[in-house]
Amino acid sequence: MSSMPAHPQSATTGAASDAARDSSLAGGVPRRDESATRARCQTKDAPPADDWFQRDDESTSSWHAREKQLIRWHCAGCPLMWQCRRDAVERGEQYGVWGGLTEADLRKLQTSIRQARRAAVAA
């Protein structure tokens, strides 16, 4: 089983790269990956890749509501949630819904892990 690929909107600018979006799918799982058949963001009823990110003209409150919907309707029942979350943390993803986490929660988790790693090194 291969690891998750880069998510379509992992650029630090926050602006989605069309090329990156074209090369990835919702939730960042490639269709050819055998695990993709189990990822909830890859089902035919799942939202398209762009819907897993805040739209340029979307208010923050609307995006936050949509993040919660994506998580509740798709990630919560996804058998790859923990793998997806771990991989997103390792890649330092900053944008989009990953592994059942909102962007804010993903960033908090990344910060906590960085702090714990620094503390472990300093100990």
Ligand code: SF4
């Ligand atoms: S946890 Fe969410 S984003 Fe990750 S593979 Fe599953 S449905 Fe897709």
